[in-house]
Structure formats: C-alpha cells, structure tokens
Amino acid sequence: xxxxxxxxxxxxxxxxxxxxxxxxxxxEILGLLGPNGAGKTTTLRMLxxxxxxxxxxxxVQDYIIGPDTLEIKKRIGYLPExxxxxxxxxxxxxxxxxxxxxxxxxxxxxxxxxxxxxxCGLNAVMHKTIGELSKxxxxxxxxxxxxxxxxxxxxxxxxxxxxxxxxxxxIREIIRQIGQEKTIILSTHILSEAEATCDRIVxxxxxxxxxxxxxxxxxxxxxxxxxxxxxxxxxxxxSVHRLLEPVAGITRIENVSSPESDTLQIRITLVSDxxxxxxxxxxxxxxxxxxxxxxxxxxSLEHIFxxxxxxx
Amino acid sequence: MSPAIYIFKREFRAYIASPIAYIVISVFLLIxxxxxxTPFFLQxxxxxxxxxxxxxxxxxxxxxxxxxxxxxxxxxxxxYETLMTLPVTFTQIIVGxxxxxxxxxxxMLVPTLLYPLTVSVLGVLDWGPVIGGYLGALLLGGAFSAxxxxxxxxxxxxxxxxxxxxxxxxxxxLVNQMLFFLPKSMLGFFEYLGADFHFQNIAKGVIDxxxxxxxISVGLIGLYGANxxxxxxx
Numbered sequence: 001x002x003x004x005x006x007x008x009x010x011x012x013x014x015x016x017x018x019x020x021x022x023x024x025x026x027x028e029i030l031g032l033l034g035p036n037g038a039g040k041t042t043t044l045r046m047l048x049x050x051x052x053x054x055x056x057x058x059x060v061q062d063y064i065i066g067p068d069t070l071e072i073k074k075r076i077g078y079l080p081e082x083x084x085x086x087x088x089x090x091x092x093x094x095x096x097x098x099x100x101x102x103x104x105x106x107x108x109x110x111x112x113x114x115x116x117x118x119x120c121g122l123n124a125v126m127h128k129t130i131g132e133l134s135k136x137x138x139x140x141x142x143x144x145x146x147x148x149x150x151x152x153x154x155x156x157x158x159x160x161x162x163x164x165x166x167x168x169x170x171i172r173e174i175i176r177q178i179g180q181e182k183t184i185i186l187s188t189h190i191l192s193e194a195e196a197t198c199d200r201i202v203x204x205x206x207x208x209x210x211x212x213x214x215x216x217x218x219x220x221x222x223x224x225x226x227x228x229x230x231x232x233x234x235x236x237x238x239s240v241h242r243l244l245e246p247v248a249g250i251t252r253i254e255n256v257s258s259p260e261s262d263t264l265q266i267r268i269t270l271v272s273d274x275x276x277x278x279x280x281x282x283x284x285x286x287x288x289x290x291x292x293x294x295x296x297x298x299x300s301l302e303h304i305f306x307x308x309x310x311x312x
Numbered sequence: 313m314s315p316a317i318y319i320f321k322r323e324f325r326a327y328i329a330s331p332i333a334y335i336v337i338s339v340f341l342l343i344x345x346x347x348x349x350t351p352f353f354l355q356x357x358x359x360x361x362x363x364x365x366x367x368x369x370x371x372x373x374x375x376x377x378x379x380x381x382x383x384x385x386x387x388x389x390x391x392y393e394t395l396m397t398l399p400v401t402f403t404q405i406i407v408g409x410x411x412x413x414x415x416x417x418x419x420m421l422v423p424t425l426l427y428p429l430t431v432s433v434l435g436v437l438d439w440g441p442v443i444g445g446y447l448g449a450l451l452l453g454g455a456f457s458a459x460x461x462x463x464x465x466x467x468x469x470x471x472x473x474x475x476x477x478x479x480x481x482x483x484x485x486l487v488n489q490m491l492f493f494l495p496k497s498m499l500g501f502f503e504y505l506g507a508d509f510h511f512q513n514i515a516k517g518v519i520d521x522x523x524x525x526x527x528i529s530v531g532l533i534g535l536y537g538a539n540x541x542x543x544x545x546x
Contacts, residue, residue, distance in 0.1 A: 048397045052546040073399040080397070084390025088326060100318040101398050145394065 001026045001183050002047070002153065007056035009042050009207075016042040018207035019056070026152075029179045031198030032187040035309050039207040040187040041081060044157050047185065048078040060153065074102075077151035081158045083142030087131030091122060091141055094130060095148070102149040116144040120174060136167035143174065154178065156186040160193060172197055191301045201301075205309040218304060228268040228277065230284075231293035235264050243287070244268065247279050263292060315400045319408025320415075323382065327416045332381070337420050340374045348427055358435030360428055364445040364515040368485040368508045371449075371456050376477030378416055379460030380470045382409045383538070387468035392545075402542050406535055410454075410461055417453035421446065440517035448514030451527035452507060456481050458534025465541035481507075484530070 002024040009017040017039040024030050032040045045051040047058060049069040058065040060072045086094060095116065099109040117123050120140040125133060130141060139159065146154060159175065160168045175184065175197055188194055194201050195215050203211040203218075211218050232240065237255045244253055249272030257265040270276060277296060284291055297303070327333045348363040355362075386392040395405065428442045456477075463477035464470075487506035494502055503509055507530070510523040 045393070050393055050396050050546075070399055070401065073397060076397070078394075078397040080390065080393045082390070084392075084394055086322075086326070086391050087389060088329060089322075093325075097318060097322050098398070100321075101315045101400060103315075103399075142394075 001028075001061065002185075003057075003059040004047070005057045005059075007043065007046060007058065008054050009039075009046060009051065010054045016207055017046070020204070020207070020209050021056075022202055022209065022212060024183060024185065026183055027181070029175075029184045029186070029197060029199045031194035031201045032185065032204060033189065033191065033194050033201055033305065034187075034204035035189060038204045038309070040189075040204055041157055042207075043204070044078075044155050044185065044187055048076050048155050049073050050078075074149070075151055076153045076155055077146035077148065078155045079139075079142045079146040079157060079159060082135075082162065083138045083145075085130050085138065085141060085145065087129070089130055090127055091130060091133070092126045094141065095144060098145050098148045104149065112148065112150075116147055119147070119177075120144045121170070136163050136170075139163060139167070139171060140174075143171070147178065152183060154182050154184045156184065158187055158189075160188070160190065168193075191305055195301055203305065203308055210308045211304070215301060219301065226270050226272065227297040228270065228280065229293065229295050229297065230266045230268065230280075230291070232264045232266070232284075233262070233290040233292055235287070235289040237264060237266070239287075240264065240266060240289075243283050244280065247276060247283070248272070249274070249276050314404060315398075316404040316408040316411075319400065319405055320411045323409050323412030324415055327378075327412060333378075333416065336374060336377050337423075340370065340420055341423055343370055344424060345427075352431075358431050358437050360431065360437075360442055360445060361515075363424070363427055364441075364448070364512070367445075367449055367515075368452060368511050369482075371452055372481035372485050373478050374420075375413075375417060375453060375456035376460040376463060376474050376481060378420075379413045379457055379477060380464050380473040382413065382461055383464040383541075384468055384470040384473045388470075402539050405542070406461065406538050410457060410535060413457040413461065414450075414454050417457060418450060421449055421453070438517075441515060444517040444519060445515040447519070448511045448523075451514070451524065452511050455507065455527040455530040455534070458531040458538075459484075460534075462534045462537035462541065465538040484508075 004023070005021045007017055007020050008015065020039075020043065032043065034040050042051065046053050046065070047060075049065055049072055053065065060075060063071045063075075065072060089097070092113070095113045096109065099112060104112055117126060120143050122137070122140055122144060125137050125141075130138065133141065143156075143159070146156070156175070160171050163171060172193065175186070178184065179197070186197070198215070200214050201211070201218060202209055241253050244250060249270045250268055251271055252269040254267045254269075255264070256267045257263060268280070277294075281294070284294075344363060344366065347366050348360070351362055383392070386395060428437060428439075431437050432439075459480050460473075460477040463480065464473040466476060467473050484505070484507040486508075487502055488508045491499060491502060504526070507526075510526045513520060513523045
C-alpha cells in the first residue's frame with residue numbers, strides 16, 4: 001500500500017528524518033513511536049504531501065510523491081497534530097467546505113456529513129463555532145475532516161494528545177472501529193496507546209528507525225536481556241558477588257543500594273533463554289541472608305523504548 | 313467545479329463574518345468621504361477628481377489591511393497544514409484567496425457610488441471619467457490585493473504582513489512624486505512603474521491598454537511571488 005524508501009528531510013542544516021524505509025500493508029494500523037523531536041511529525045507531513053522529502057521516495061499505491069502528490073492527497077485523510085482548523089467557522093459549514101473541496105456532490109455531501117456526525121459524536125455541536133469547542137470536540141471535528149471522502153489511508157498525528165482519559169478512550173474506540181477496513185498510520189509518544197491500538201510499531205529516534213515490528217516481536221527481540229532485582233538484609237556485597245557470579249547467564253551484578261538504607265539492593269543483568277531464578281534462589285537459600293525482595297523486571301514496551309531512545 | 317471556487321467562498325464568508333472587515337470599510341469611507349467633500353464645495357466643480365486623486369494613497373494602506381490575514385492567519389493557527397493536505401494546488405489556493413480579497417474591495421467601493429450620485433444631483437457630472445475611475449479603482453485594488461497577498465504569504469504575523477504590503481503599495485504609489493530626483497534618462501522607466509500615473513490615466517476616462525497591462529502585470533507578479541513563497545514552505 002505504502003512504500004517508503006530512504007526518506008530524508010533536512011530543515012536547513014538540521015536533519016529531522018534520516019534515511020528511513022518501511023512498508024505498510026493494506027488494512028494495517030501502524031504506530032509511529034518516538035520521543036519528542038524524533039521526526040514523527042515530519043515523516044507524516046511528508047507522507048501526506050505537506051512537506052517535500054529532501055531525498056528518498058514515497059510511493060502510495062502506484063503514485064509517487066512529487067509528480068502525483070495531488071492524487072495521493074485525494075486518497076489520504078490527514079489529521080494534523082492538535083487539529084488546526086478554522087476557528088471562525090461553524091462545524092457544519094466547515095464539514096461542508098471540506099466535502100466540497102473533496103469533490104462530493106450535493107446529495108452525497110449531506111448524507112456523508114450526517115454519517116460522520118454520528119460516527120464522531122458531533123451531533124450536539126454541529127452549529128457551534130469551532131473556536132468555542134473543547135479540545136476533544138475539536139479533535140473529533142478533525143477526525144471527521146480526515147474521514148470526509150472515506151479515504152483508504154488515514155494519517156493521524158498524535159490523535160489523543162491533550163485529551164482527558166475519557167476522551168482518549170472514545171477517540172481510540174473510533175480509531176479501532178475505522179481501522180477494521182482502513183490503513184491507518186498514527187504517531188504517538190504514549191506507549192500504552194500504541195500497544196492498545198496498533199498492529200505494528202515503528203520506533204524512531206533522531207530521525208532513524210530503531211525498531212520495527214509487532215509489539216510481540218519487538219518485545220522478544222529485546223527480551224533476551226533480563227533484569228532481576230534482589231533486596232537482602234544481613235549480607236555484604238562481596239560475598240553475594242562471589243556466590244552469584246558462577247551462575248550461567250549472569251553478565252553483571254551491581255550494588256544499587258542507597259547509602260542510607262541498611263539493606264543491600266542488587267541488580268542482576270543476565271542474558272539467557274532459560275529461567276535462572278531457581279538457580280539464584282537455591283544459592284540464596286544455602287546462606288543465612290534474609291531475603292526481602294526478589295523480583296524480575298517485566299520487559300515492558302516502556303523499558304524497550306527507554307533502552308532504544310535514551311541519550312548517551 | 314474547481315476547488316478555487318470553494319476556497320473563494322470560504323474566504324469571502326470569513327471576510328463578511330469578521331468585525332475587522334467592517335472596521336476597514338468604515339475607515340475607508342470616513343477618510344475618502346472627508347477628503348472628498350471638504351474641498352468639494354470650495355472648488356464648486358461637479359467632478360470626482362478629489363476622490364480619485366486620493367484613492368491610490370488610501371488603497372495603499374486599506375488593501376494590505378484587507379489582505380494581511382489571508383495567509384498569515386492560516387500560518388499562525390496552523391490551518392495551513394490542513395488546507396495544504398486537501399487535494400488542492402497552490403494556484404487554486406492563491407486564486408481563491410485573491411478573488412475573495414478583490415470581491416471584498418469591490419464591495420467596499422459600492423457605498424462610494426453615493427458620491428457621484430450626490431454630485432450629479434448638484435451639478436452636471438461627466439460620467440466618462442467616473443466610469444473610468446471605478447474601472448481603474450478595481451484594477452488598482454486587484455493589483456494591490458495581489459501585492460498584499462504576497463506580503464501575507466511571507467509571514468505568520470499579520471502586522472508584519474500589513475506593513476510589508478503597505479510599504480510596497482506606497483512605494484508604487486509614490487514613485488511618481490519622487491521623479492524630480494531622477495536623471496532625465498530614467499524618467500520614463502520610473503514613471504511607468506508608478507501605480508498612480510497609470511491610475512490617473514484611466515481616471516481621466518482614457519482607457520489605454522498600457523495602463524491595463526500595468527495593473528495586470530503587477531497583479532501577476534504579486535501572485536507569482538505568493539506562489540514562490542508557498543513553494544518555499546514545502
């Protein structure tokens with residue numbers, strides 16, 4: 001459906017997107033993840049034809065950004081970040097204007113606006129000025145704007161940013177509903193959101209792709225490394241280190257206890273496919289240490305995200 | 313139908329819905345009315361020369377005030393991005409916005425038709441120069457709108473757009489008053505550049521293609537400049 005190859009974008013001398021390539025299949029919901037300023041918005045703006053790529057190619061179906069930008073714009077519905085719409089227009093007038101520009105004929109225009117008002121829950125605000133609406137409603141008007149011509153591809157830039165928890169759930173519900181038949185690309189920096197709504201995740205950092213795959217595969221690929229936290233009393237670090245070091249798979253044993261506390265906190269990093277917690281426990285049982293805490297850090301997406309995008 | 317028509321419709325509606333439009337119209341009518349009628353009874357002549365003499369000057373700051381929001385507002389609100397990702401071309405956007413400004417200026421001129429009507433009641437008015445004057449006013453308004461649109465496409469700040477537009481329009485108007493500083497050889501060229509010179513030719517009731525061509529050229533250069541500025545933002 002969409003083919004992106006070696007996409008690069010410079011702002012003057014600053015490289016915002018640095019040679020990224022990916023493919024999006026029909027019907028996929030792709031989440032573009034990354035810290036602020038990673039190049040998510042720039043990538044989406046190039047996909048929608050708002051910005052021109054410095055180098056590289058974007059192909060949507062058989063159309064190429066550049067010569068066929070207009071054709072691509074006809075096929076993509078786009079909701080920019082924080083839905084910048086004309087503040088002085090009434091919601092109905094605005095949707096009508098979009099319908100006209102999108103080339104819907106008079107009869108279809110009316111039914112489509114009604115459908116979208118229903119889908120996006122806009123019936124109550126149809127005759128209000130956009131500037132008076134709350135952020136959640138503005139976002140919904142933006143969504144209706146993006147869906148106007150029933151596009152095959154939907155691009156949403158941070159669709160839930162700045163919304164309250166209820167609104168977030170509602171917008172996600174709408175996205176999931178639409179996503180059953182459409183290709184959706186959305187950017188976010190909220191990880192749980194990507195996990196909840198997306199089939200596939202691409203993590204961008206400093207304009208480069210650092211991970212690409214389903215939530216499962218990303219977790220697995222990074223999941224070889226495990227971290228175990230142990231808190232002990234009546235023990236000293238050197239003997240712990242001596243006893244635990246021989247265990248197969250352990251790569252690092254660190255003392256992370258805070259200076260004030262009289263307990264010993266240890267962080268063990270290990271690379272292993274097997275579960276070696278049993279081995280560790282057996283060793284501890286043989287000693288006269290008091291075991292206060294023994295916990296394996298879950299390999300959450302958040303952890304992977306931090307790992308991949310942390311500044312060095 | 314071309315999307316330009318829908319953009320025109322939206323922009324024009326935005327004009328008539330905004331209070332700034334009515335303030336601009338009021339200021340325009342106040343200034344032209346004052347400067348037209350104050351000397352009118354002293355001179356005791358049934359013509360509109362005072363009105364048309366002043367018009368390029370007044371347009372130099374009224375027209376940029378009308379056009380300043382066309383692009384700047386879109387940039388600062390961010391709606392430019394939504395507009396640009398709809399299936400419309402640069403030309404359609406520019407033409408739509410330009411025509412909306414022209415239509416608004418035409419409407420602004422309608423109440424001034426009361427001046428010739430009043431004069432024709434008071435004396436014998438030669439309608440030739442009046443018709444020429446209004447035709448010239450439309451051409452001048454169009455050319456200045458294009459310049460103002462260009463100024464607006466340069467910045468997200470409406471005040472800067474206004475000042476840049478005004479500076480260009482005033483320069484075009486005042487070139488004729490500066491001619492005595494110039495050597496004789498360059499006189500013809502600079503006289504041709506002046507908007508006032510061409511406007512006064514038409515306002516005499518002499519419709520010459522050179523004058524019409526001048527306004528069309530200024531208009532096209534302005535619109536082309538706006539197009540370049542939009543391209544630069546991609």
